[in-house]
Amino acid sequence: MTDASDLRRRTQELLAAHPPATTDRKAFLEARFDAGLAWVHFPEGLGGLGLPRTLQSVVEAELAAAGAPDNDPRRIGIGLGMAAPTILQYGTEEQKHRFLRPLWLGEEVWCQLFSEPGAGSDLAALGTRAVKDGDDWVVNGQKVWTSSAHIARWAILIARTDPDVPKHRGITYFVCDMTDPGVEVRPLRQITGEAEFNEVFISDVRIPDDRRLGEVGDGWRVAQTTLNNERVAIGGTPVPREGGMIGKVAATWRDRPELRTHDLHQRLLDLWVEAEAARLAGARLRQQLVAGQPGPEGAGMKLGFARLNQRISGLEVELLGEEGLLYEDWTMVRPEQVDFTGRDAGYRYLRSKGNSIEGGTSEILLNIVAERVLGLPAEPRTDKDVAWKDLAR
Amino acid sequence: MTAPATTPATTPDLLYSQEEEDLRAAVRDLLADRCDAASVLARAESGEPHDRTLWKSLAEDMGLAGLLVPEERGGQGAGHREAAVVLEELGRAVAPVPYLTSAVVATEALLACTGEEAGRLLTGLASGRTVGVLAVSLTTAPGDTPRTARVEDGALHGEFTGVADARAADVLLVPGEDGALYAVDATAAGVAVTPRVSLDLTRPVDTVTLDAAPARRVADDASGPVGRALLAGAGLLASEQLGVAEQALTGTVGYLKERKQFNRQVGGFQALKHRLARIWLDVVNLRAAARSAADALATGSRDADVAVAVAQTYASRVAVHATEEAVQLHGGIGMTWEHPAHLYLKRAKADSLACGTPGRHKERLAELVDLRGPSA
Numbered sequence: 001m002t003d004a005s006d007l008r009r010r011t012q013e014l015l016a017a018h019p020p021a022t023t024d025r026k027a028f029l030e031a032r033f034d035a036g037l038a039w040v041h042f043p044e045g046l047g048g049l050g051l052p053r054t055l056q057s058v059v060e061a062e063l064a065a066a067g068a069p070d071n072d073p074r075r076i077g078i079g080l081g082m083a084a085p086t087i088l089q090y091g092t093e094e095q096k097h098r099f100l101r102p103l104w105l106g107e108e109v110w111c112q113l114f115s116e117p118g119a120g121s122d123l124a125a126l127g128t129r130a131v132k133d134g135d136d137w138v139v140n141g142q143k144v145w146t147s148s149a150h151i152a153r154w155a156i157l158i159a160r161t162d163p164d165v166p167k168h169r170g171i172t173y174f175v176c177d178m179t180d181p182g183v184e185v186r187p188l189r190q191i192t193g194e195a196e197f198n199e200v201f202i203s204d205v206r207i208p209d210d211r212r213l214g215e216v217g218d219g220w221r222v223a224q225t226t227l228n229n230e231r232v233a234i235g236g237t238p239v240p241r242e243g244g245m246i247g248k249v250a251a252t253w254r255d256r257p258e259l260r261t262h263d264l265h266q267r268l269l270d271l272w273v274e275a276e277a278a279r280l281a282g283a284r285l286r287q288q289l290v291a292g293q294p295g296p297e298g299a300g301m302k303l304g305f306a307r308l309n310q311r312i313s314g315l316e317v318e319l320l321g322e323e324g325l326l327y328e329d330w331t332m333v334r335p336e337q338v339d340f341t342g343r344d345a346g347y348r349y350l351r352s353k354g355n356s357i358e359g360g361t362s363e364i365l366l367n368i369v370a371e372r373v374l375g376l377p378a379e380p381r382t383d384k385d386v387a388w389k390d391l392a393r
Numbered sequence: 394m395t396a397p398a399t400t401p402a403t404t405p406d407l408l409y410s411q412e413e414e415d416l417r418a419a420v421r422d423l424l425a426d427r428c429d430a431a432s433v434l435a436r437a438e439s440g441e442p443h444d445r446t447l448w449k450s451l452a453e454d455m456g457l458a459g460l461l462v463p464e465e466r467g468g469q470g471a472g473h474r475e476a477a478v479v480l481e482e483l484g485r486a487v488a489p490v491p492y493l494t495s496a497v498v499a500t501e502a503l504l505a506c507t508g509e510e511a512g513r514l515l516t517g518l519a520s521g522r523t524v525g526v527l528a529v530s531l532t533t534a535p536g537d538t539p540r541t542a543r544v545e546d547g548a549l550h551g552e553f554t555g556v557a558d559a560r561a562a563d564v565l566l567v568p569g570e571d572g573a574l575y576a577v578d579a580t581a582a583g584v585a586v587t588p589r590v591s592l593d594l595t596r597p598v599d600t601v602t603l604d605a606a607p608a609r610r611v612a613d614d615a616s617g618p619v620g621r622a623l624l625a626g627a628g629l630l631a632s633e634q635l636g637v638a639e640q641a642l643t644g645t646v647g648y649l650k651e652r653k654q655f656n657r658q659v660g661g662f663q664a665l666k667h668r669l670a671r672i673w674l675d676v677v678n679l680r681a682a683a684r685s686a687a688d689a690l691a692t693g694s695r696d697a698d699v700a701v702a703v704a705q706t707y708a709s710r711v712a713v714h715a716t717e718e719a720v721q722l723h724g725g726i727g728m729t730w731e732h733p734a735h736l737y738l739k740r741a742k743a744d745s746l747a748c749g750t751p752g753r754h755k756e757r758l759a760e761l762v763d764l765r766g767p768s769a
Contacts, residue, residue: 238404240399240400241399241400241401242399250764253764254763254764257767260766260767261767262766262767265759265764265766265767266752266755268764269706269755269758269759269764270706270755272758272762272764273703273706273707273755273758274678274707276682276703277678277679277681277682277703277707278678280405280407280678280681280682280684280685280703281677281678281680281681281682283404283405283407283681284407284408284680284681284684287404287406287407287408288408291408293408297677300670300673300674300677303674304674304678363667366666366667366670366671367663367666367667367670369670369673369674370666370667370669370670371666373670373673374646374666374669374670374673375646375650376646376649376650376658376660376661376666376669377650377657377658377660377661378661379661379663380661
């Protein structure tokens with residue numbers, strides 16, 4: 001544990017040199033990044049120290065105890081969780097030094113231009129085209145379900161560069177400048193009334209070839225890094241008992257005895273038990289990672305989380321009785337960050353419907369568990385050896 | 394919010410240590426060799442449902458009956474985490490041995506007793522040479538007050554129904570109406586053990602009738618020993634249920650990879666893949682809940698009551714569901730006597746009643762975590 005004590009010492013030195021109480025937030029975050037304490041598993045010079053990812057918790061604990069400011073990770077979740085690990089793995093030295101620091105500091109927000117109206121679960125069928133023109137690529141297409149597009153400076157983008165080969169092989173991965181005049185971001189209103197997501201129209205956007213990540217035609221493999229990190233991020237931090245959705249309904253239950261019925265009581269207790277079991281499974285997964293014995297258990301965490309959130313928030317609306325008929329506000333707003341357990345019960349009920357769709361639908365994830373964990377036969381594939389341009393659509 | 398609704402101060406260790414994995418491997422090897430499905434099925438309808446030879450190997454030769462007993466009291470000085478691993482494996486094989494009843498429940502009761510008689514009995518149970526059974530219904534939950542025997546001139550009278558493994562017992566531990574706990578030799582005059590035809594063929598229940606049965610007092614106050622025994626039994630039963638559920642899943646996945654209909658492996662149909670994947674997710678969560686209960690018992694955590702109630706409520710649902718799905722997904726052969734799927738279904742269903750139903754554990758939980766019902 002010399003690494004841990006050394007990290008503790010480095011963190012204390014940072015705090016001593018830049019006391020949070022008297023240091024400007026931005027200056028503190030810059031000093032933290034430059035001390036290698038931003039993400040310790042990143043290399044030196046890029047905000048890290050080349051240490052195991054699990055040691056990050058040591059830094060976070062010291063900083064939290066000292067009341068240090070953070071980089072508002074929920075606002076920049078796509079950058080931290082998806083863009084950064086991909087840039088680290090596939091970026092050139094120049095790209096890493098250009099993008100990672102402002103990304104971590106929150107100076108530049110990132111979004112993800114992956115899903116399309118015609119390519120959801122079948123993401124590899126995407127049709128946004130990128131055509132080489134001199135040293136640039138000219139991109140045209142439409143993306144959808146894009147959180148943070150309205151505040152983003154940059155996007156990670158996958159586009160089709162070769163329509164004549166099977167779908168997985170003709171994709172290339174780019175960094176797209178969201179301030180380009182050919183990028184149009186329109187709010188996409190959801191069932192909650194909010195426009196948390198956007199649709200993005202891309203018309204003749206020129207992307208210089210030096211903003212390509214990875215090789216031409218290798219974009220599907222690069223995107224796997226992005227998507228695997230998206231799923232790692234879930235279940236990353238310890239959750240206290242009654243953390244999350246179940247805590248909301250438990251608090252209402254305790255505060256409002258007049259709402260209680262026998263039927264709701266039984267269902268609440270069932271869900272409380274399931275939420276606690278799921279919480280323990282998350283804790284066990286973290287213990288496995290710390291012990292260096294990663295198992296396949298992570299594959300299912302999001303599935304359980306989605307289902308629980310939906311059932312608990314459904315119960316909460318019912319528990320509220322007549323109040324459950326009301327909704328806080330349908331006004332279309334464009335929030336900068338998402339809180340699944342925020343706002344009122346009606347919002348939580350509606351927002352949680354997205355939990356089984358975003359980041360891989362539950363149906364696709366069940367296929368993944370069945371095939372990769374249980375070793376059951378894969379779904380029949382009719383598209384493997386067909387050129388993208390010849391696929392049914 | 395009352396204290397138990399909050400997260401326990403120390404995080405339970407939810408993993409298996411290397412020693413625990415080694416123990417698992419040794420038990421699994423023995424069971425693979427000596428407790429295959431065909432022999433369990435054949436024994437189930439014989440006059441002697443318990444496998445005494447297997448019990449001798451597990452309990453005496455491997456020393457597993459004494460895992461919960463300190464070395465200075467004649468045991469192995471291990472603990473609940475290790476006993477839980479043994480129960481996972483016994484559940485996986487639906488092994489017909491009185492491990493839960495003797496090596497966990499009766500042993501825990503005696504561990505809470507002092508005095509020479511209790512010590513002598515404990516040493517016998519820990520060695521595996523004596524089988525002890527607490528004469529309470531298998532359905533008794535932690536916190537329940539079990540039925541007691543009438544005490545007359547130092548002898549016991551009464552009838553106890555639903556007692557698991559009583560026919561395998563050498564000694565019965567019986568709560569008396571005077572509040573004391575007594576030991577009664579199963580072969581003594583005035584003791585009758587009447588086998589009942591049981592839903593679970595591999596852990597049958599009996600009626601114990603005492604008619605002036607000679608008894609030795611092992612504790613003046615039975616409430617401590619019985620409470621401790623029921624809590625440990627409920628908590629570790631979750632690990633047995635984990636083993637039952639896991640084997641139901643593994644067996645079904647294996648079968649659906651081999652079985653072909655419509656010129657395809659049946660396991661390739663998405664409707665079935667998704668059902669199996671959901672069971673796997675349940676088993677992942679159950680493993681965490683069962684380890685949490687075992688660890689809380691092992692460390693004497695303040696959170697043990699909550700951890701056990703959570704594990705029991707969850708385990709019963711998952712094990713019953715997994716074994717019901719196993720019967721359905723095997724199709725016609727799953728309904729036959731010759732296929733072992735029914736042994737798992739019957740064990741899982743009986744286990745869901747054992748040590749308190751999920752409903753009973755939820756009632757306890759409602760108190761423990763301050764989520765009380767409408768009238769309370």
